[in-house]
Amino acid sequence: TSHVEEWFSLFVSGIMEMGVWRILTGACVLVCLFAFSPCECETATSSLVDVITARDRRRLADVFQASVAFPDLATLYQSVTGLELTGSKLPSKLRDAACQYLKDNQGTTDLGNLFYATSVAALIVDGCKVTFSQAEEKARKALDGQPSAENIYFAIQTLTNIGAAISVETSQSVITKLLKAVETEESVTSAGLAFSVGSLLPPSAGVNSLFDQIEDAVAQADETSTSLYFEGGLKTTSLVIVGAFELASKLSKSPSITPVQAVKFGNYLVSSKYTSSVSDAFYLLSSAAALAHNKYVVPVALISTESAPITSSNPKLDVKLSNIFDEKVSGAVTVTLGFLQQPDGTKERRNKALTTEDNYIYSYNLFNDITTPGKYTVTLSTETKSDSPVVEIEEVELIVTATYEVAVKSARLSLEDKDQGVKVKTVSFNYPAKSTEAIEADHHLKLVFTFELVNSKTGDAVSVHQAFVRFRSSDSEEIYYVPEQKERQYVLVVDVNKMGSDFGQNSGTYEASLVVGDFSIQNPLQWKMASVVLKFSGTPAEKKANPYAVKPTIEHQFRTPEKRPPATVSTIFTVLVGLPLVLLLIVWLLLGANVSNITDAGIWAVFFHISLGGIFVLYYLFWVELNMFQTLKYLTIIGAVTFITGNKMLRKIANNNKQA
Numbered sequence: 320t321s322h323v324e325e326w327f328s329l330f331v332s333g334i335m336e337m338g339v340w341r342i343l344t345g346a347c348v349l350v351c352l353f354a355f356s357p358c359e360c361e362t363a364t365s366s367l368v369d370v371i372t373a374r375d376r377r378r379l380a381d382v383f384q385a386s387v388a389f390p391d392l393a394t395l396y397q398s399v400t401g402l403e404l405t406g407s408k409l410p411s412k413l414r415d416a417a418c419q420y421l422k423d424n425q426g427t428t429d430l431g432n433l434f435y436a437t438s439v440a441a442l443i444v445d446g447c448k449v450t451f452s453q454a455e456e457k458a459r460k461a462l463d464g465q466p467s468a469e470n471i472y473f474a475i476q477t478l479t480n481i482g483a484a485i486s487v488e489t490s491q492s493v494i495t496k497l498l499k500a501v502e503t504e505e506s507v508t509s510a511g512l513a514f515s516v517g518s519l520l521p522p523s524a525g526v527n528s529l530f531d532q533i534e535d536a537v538a539q540a541d542e543t544s545t546s547l548y549f550e551g552g553l554k555t556t557s558l559v560i561v562g563a564f565e566l567a568s569k570l571s572k573s574p575s576i577t578p579v580q581a582v583k584f585g586n587y588l589v590s591s592k593y594t595s596s597v598s599d600a601f602y603l604l605s606s607a608a609a610l611a612h613n614k615y616v617v618p619v620a621l622i623s624t625e626s627a628p629i630t631s632s633n634p635k636l637d638v639k640l641s642n643i644f645d646e647k648v649s650g651a652v653t654v655t656l657g658f659l660q661q662p663d664g665t666k667e668r669r670n671k672a673l674t675t676e677d678n679y680i681y682s683y684n685l686f687n688d689i690t691t692p693g694k695y696t697v698t699l700s701t702e703t704k705s706d707s708p709v710v711e712i713e714e715v716e717l718i719v720t721a722t723y724e725v726a727v728k729s730a731r732l733s734l735e736d737k738d739q740g741v742k743v744k745t746v747s748f749n750y751p752a753k754s755t756e757a758i759e760a761d762h763h764l765k766l767v768f769t770f771e772l773v774n775s776k777t778g779d780a781v782s783v784h785q786a787f788v789r790f791r792s793s794d795s796e797e798i799y800y801v802p803e804q805k806e807r808q809y810v811l812v813v814d815v816n817k818m819g820s821d822f823g824q825n826s827g828t829y830e831a832s833l834v835v836g837d838f839s840i841q842n843p844l845q846w847k848m849a850s851v852v853l854k855f856s857g858t859p860a861e862k863k864a865n866p867y868a869v870k871p872t873i874e875h876q877f878r879t880p881e882k883r884p885p886a887t888v889s890t891i892f893t894v895l896v897g898l899p900l901v902l903l904l905i906v907w908l909l910l911g912a913n914v915s916n917i918t919d920a921g922i923w924a925v926f927f928h929i930s931l932g933g934i935f936v937l938y939y940l941f942w943v944e945l946n947m948f949q950t951l952k953y954l955t956i957i958g959a960v961t962f963i964t965g966n967k968m969l970r971k972i973a974n975n976n977k978q979a
Contacts, residue, residue, distance in 0.1 A: 364578045364579050364582055364710055364711060364712060364713050365582060365712060365713070365714060365715055366582075366619065366620050366621040366622070366712050366715040367582060367585045367586060367589060367618055367619065367620035367643060368545060368586050368589065368590075368620075369586075369589040369590075369592070369620065369622075370589060370620045370622070370641055370642075370643055370644065370645040371588075371589060371592050371603075371604075371607055371643060371644055371645065372645045373645065375592050376405040376406065376407075376604075376644075377405070377407075379401065379405055379592075379594075379600045379603075379604065380401075380402055380405040380407040382401075382594075382595055382596075382597060382600050383397075383398040383399075383401045383402045383405070383597060383600065383601075384398075384402070384410060384413060388416075389416070389417075389420050391432075392420075392424060392427070392431075392432045392435040392436050392439075393431070393432075393435050393598075394597055394598075395417055395420055395421075395435065395439055396434075396435035396436075396438050396439050397597050397598055397600075397601035398413070398417075398597055398601075399413075399417055399439050399442055399443065400438070400439075400442065400601060400605070401597070401600055401601040401604055401605075403442065404601075404604035404605060404608055405604065409442075409443065414443055414446075414447070417439060417443055417447075418443060418446070418447035418449070421436055421439060421440055421447065421449045422449055424436060425449050425450060425451055426453075427451075428453055428457055430457060430458070430461050430470055430473045430474060430477070431469075431473050433451060433453075433454045433457055433458065433473070433477050434472075434473040434474075434476050434477045434480070436449075436451060437451055437454055437476075437477050437480035437481055438476065438480055440480070441480050451481065454477055454481050455477075455478065455481060455483045457477075458473075458474040458475075458477040458478050458483070459474070459478070461473070461474040462474050462489070462492070462493065462496070465496060465499060465500070466496065466500070467500055467504065467509075468497060468500040468501060468504060468506075468508075468509035468510075468512045468513055468516075469508075469509070469512055471493060471496060471497055471500065471512070471513075471516055472512040472513075472515060472516050475493065475516045475519050475520070476515075476516075476519070479519050485519075485520065487521060487523060487524055490520040490521055490524035491524045491525055493516065493520065493524070494517070494520065494524050494525045494526065494528065494529065495525075497513045497516060497517070497529065498513075498528060498529070500513070501513050501532070507536055507539050507540075507549050507550075507551065507555055507559060508549075508551055508554070508555045508558055510532060510535075510536040510559065510562075511536070511555065511557075511558030511559035511560075511561070511562040511563075512558060512562065513529055513532075513562070514529060514530075514532075514533065514536075514559070514562025514563050514565065514566045515558070515561065515562040515565055515566070516529075517529040517530070517562075517566045517569065518562070518565035518566045518568065518569040522569065522570055526566070526569065526570060527570065529566060530566055530567070530570055530572065530574075533563045533566070533567075533574050533575045533576070534575035536559055536563070537559070537563070537575060537576055537580060540556075540559075540580075540584075542583065543583075545583065545586050546583050546584075546586045546587040546590065547580055547583035547584050547586075547587060548584070548587040552599075553588075553591055553594075553599050553602040553603055553606075554598070554599075554602050556584065556587065556588075556602075556606060557602035557603070557605055557606035558602075560584060560606040560609050560610065561605050561606055561609045563576060563609075564609040564610075564613045564615070565609070567613070567615055568613065568614065573615040573616070574615060574616075576615075576616055577616075578616055578618070578710040578711070581610060581616045581617075581618045581710060582618040582710060584606075584610065584618075585607075585610055585618040585643045588603055588606055588607050588610070588643065589607075589643065591603055607643050607644060608644070610642070610643050611642040611643050611644045611646065612642075613708065614708055615708050616708055616710060617642055617648060617708045617709050617710060618642070618643060618710045619640055619641060619642055619643075619648055619652075619701070619709055619710055619712065620639075620640070620641055620642075620643070620645075621638055621639070621640050621654065621699055621701065621712055621715050621717075622638065622639050622641075622717075623636070623637070623638055623639075623717050623719070624637040624638065624639050624680065625637065628719070628720040628721060628722040628841065629685050629686050629689060629695075629719055629720070629721040629722070630686070630721075630722050630723075630724075630841050631686060631723075631724065631776065633686075634684050634685065634686030634687070635682045635683065635684055635685065635686075636673075636682065636683045636684075636685040636697065636717075636719060637680055637681070637682050638654065638673070638680075638681050638682075638699065638717070639679060639680055639681075640652055640654060640678070640679060640681060640701065641679065647677065647678055647679040648678065648709045649707075649708075649709070650678075650703060650704060650707045650709060651678060651703075651704065652678060652701050652702070652703050652707075652709060653672055653701065653702040653703075654672065654673040654675070654681040654699060654700075654701050655670060655671065655672050655673070655699065655700050655701070655702065656669045656670070656671045656672075656673060656683055656697060656698070656699055657669065657670060657698045657699065657700055657714070658696075658697075658698040659685075659688055659695060659696075659697060659698075660695060660696035660697075660698070661690070661691070661693075661695065662691060662692075662693030662694055662695065669688070671683065673699075685697070685719065685721075686721070689721040690777075691721075692721050692722055692723045692774075692781075692839035692840070693720070693721060693839060694718055694719070694720050694721075695718070695719050695720075695721055696716050696717070696718055697716065697717045697718075697719055698714060698715070698716050699712070699714075699715050699716075699717065700712055700713055700714055700715070720838075720839070721839075722839050722840055722841040723774045723775065723776060723781075723839065723840060723841065724774075724775040724776065724840070724841055724842050725772050725773070725774065725775065725781060725783070725835060725837075725840045725842060725844065726750065726772075726773050726774075726775040727748075727750035727751075727770055727771070727772060727773075727833065727835075727844070727846065728750075728770070728771040728772075728773055729769065729770060729771045729808070730747070730748040730749075730750060730768075730769070730770035730771075730833070730848065731745055731746060731747045731748065731768075731769055731770070732745070732746045732748070732758065732766060732767070732768055732831075732848075732849065732851075733745045733746075733766075733767040733769070734758070734760050734764050734765075734766065734767075735764060735765050735767055736763060736764060736765075737763065737764060737765040737814060737815075737816075738763075743764060744758075746758055746849065748770075748848050748849065750846060751846055753847045753848065753849060754848060754849040756849070757852070758849055758850070758851045758852065759851075759852040759854070760815050760851060760852070760853055760854070761815065761853075761854040761855075761856075762815050762816040762819060762854065762855055762856040763815075763816075764815050765812060765813060765814045765815060766811075766812070766813045766815065766851070767810070767811070767812050768788055768802060768809075768810070768811040768812075768813075768831075769808050769809070769810050769811075770802075770808065770809050770833065771807055771808055771809070772786070772809065772835065780806075780807040782804055783835055783836065783837040783840065784836065784837045784838070785834070785835065785836040785837065786801070786802055786804075786809055786833075786834070786835050787799045787800065787801055787802075787833075787834040787835075788800045788801075788802060788811050788813075788831060788832070788833060788834075789831070789832045789833075789834055790818070790822075790829045790830070790831055790851075791829060791830045791832070792822065792825065792827060792828075792829055793827060793828060796822065798818075798821045798822065799834075800813055815853060815854075815855070816855070816856060818853060818855070819853075819855030819856065819857050820857075822853075822855070823859060823860035824855045824856075824857035824858060824859045824860055825855070825859045825860070826852075826853060826854045826855050826859070827852070827853065828850050828851070828852050828853075829850070829851050829852075829853055830847060830849075830850055830851075831847075831848050831849050831850070831851050832845060832846060832847045832848060833845075833846045833848055834846075919971070919972065919975050920968040920971045920972050920975075921968075921971055923964050923967040923968040923971055924968045924971075926960070926964040927961065927964040927965045927967075927968045930957055930960045930961035930964055930965075931961055933957045933961075934954070934957055934958070934961060937950060937953055937954060937957060
């Protein structure tokens with residue numbers, strides 16, 4: 320591309336400088352580059368990355384049914400239409416709510432609302448009679464002058480919904496105005512609306528002029544390696560897809576949407592299938608329905624039906640060929656396995672056709688081609704008849720895992736003198752049975768385990784990620800030892816004397832088991848081979864307390880209350896505490912205390928002394944019944960009253976003194 324730009328600039332500069340030789344040189348090189356050099360061409364068609372399954376449609380139906388309290392007519396239209404697209408029956412509750420909402424809004428004069436209302440009325444015509452008396456007049460009036468593409472769409476759709484006739488002259492005028500609106504607005508959304516309007520008008524009105532703009536509209540889409548979409552998101556993308564295929568169906572002509580573009584549009588749609596928005600769900604389903612049920616270009620998905628590995632009991636690779644709605648496609652389609660890539664990267668040609676009974680599930684016995692376990696890459700392709708709308712998949716790669724059954728061979732235990740290396744005893748094991756032979760070993764010996772792990776199908780020796788020999792005592796104490804692989808065999812050599820330190824010198828009977836695990840084997844092993852009596856030389860260590868054992872119950876005891884004095888003592892003490900108050904009152908009476916100011920202060924003095932007495936009562940209640948928080952709450956209320964009345968009382972007394 321950079322070379323093309325360089326020579327193109329040379330060509331232009333030649334023109335500017337009026338050099339004939341430069342013009343000729345630039346033109347010749349430019350033509351040669353375009354004719355013979357590699358260029359960016361459309362990539363091979365592939366499979367959809369995902370589909371909208373029946374489960375996805377049920378979930379989207381729940382999204383529509385959740386919007387019974389319709390905020391506007393647009394949401395009502397999207398919910399009712401969206402439910403129909405999911406294949407769900409309109410619930411009576413939603414039907415009744417929709418009908419009532421239409422009746423409440425049948426007097427609307429807004430053009431967009433008239434389109435939504437008449438569309439819903441056409442869908443739920445049974446048992447719901449609604450009349451939109453101003454619909455035709457409003458729609459025809461909207462076509463006067465130069466309306467926007469959206470208003471033209473609303474008007475024509477409304478007239479179609481109510482069954483109003485649209486003359487050829489009106490249709491021709493609409494086409495002219497649509498072309499003008501699309502050109503003026505420079506919006507892909509307007510183009511998508513124009514395509515839908517064209518599908519409602521007679522072909523003789525010049526609809527072909529709209530059809531010719533489909534290619535230009537699609538060319539404005541943003542593209543990634545797997546997706547194709549418009550800047551306006553789901554709404555704009557849906558309007559263009561739906562409008563293009565509706566117009567193509569009207570004219571019985573294939574739209575200018577290539578198979579690669581159709582697949583990429585589909586990939587964008589399925590990436591949005593988990594939306595919880597009513598609007599997005601509606602546009603998603605309407606555009607997906609257009610891709611799935613048209614007669615010209617139907618993108619398909621070739622997806623594995625299960626993630627289970629290939630095994631002897633599950634030998635077949637099953638793939639599903641479906642449209643974007645996970646439905647069986649029409650017509651016969653051949654699915655071929657082209658290449659099989661081995662786990663080591665070697666790619667082998669197969670060219671074998673998969674078998675099918677329903678043109679939906681295709682199968683191939685892949686286990687017969689499996690030589691070693693691991694991850695295999697399967698390259699598939701499809702082929703259809705020349706007149707089929709189903710997009711041919713030139714290449715799709717699926718990764719499958721092949722596992723195998725592992726078997727144990729030549730398993731034996733040898734008891735050897737650790738000093739002289741002489742074999743004292745050898746015991747052979749037969750997998751999967753447990754040996755009944757008595758095996759005893761003391762601290763002078765060492766245990767030598769040898770065994771082979773083989774592929775039960777081929778008999779070849781295999782290497783696994785995890786292989787252990789486990790010794791378990793009678794009290795479930797376990798120690799694991801890891802064998803080493805030497806050529807075909809696994810070998811484990813354990814000194815009994817060293818084992819004593821692992822088991823705290825606790826001699827006794829231990830159960831020896833072989834544990835084997837690996838991601839590529841389908842039968843992980845835990846084989847109890849034999850019981851071995853081990854005799855250690857050291858003194859048995861005290862058994863450690865089980866850290867997971869149940870701890871003794873802790874019973875909490877509160878401190879015993881101290882002995883209280885007799886009631887007589889507390890009574891005498893209470894009397895002595897209250898005695899000074901009594902003496903104070905007596906002394907006041909003897910001295911002739913002046914309490915006349917109480918009456919001079921008026922009613923405020925009464926309230927003040929009552930509040931003050933209430934505080935003393937509150938203190939008493941705190942002593943015998945209330946807690947601190949309750950006391951503070953009540954004290955806040957009584958204290959406020961005491962403060963206000965006391966202030967009023969003192970001001971009253973002060974005013975009386977000034978007047979005196």
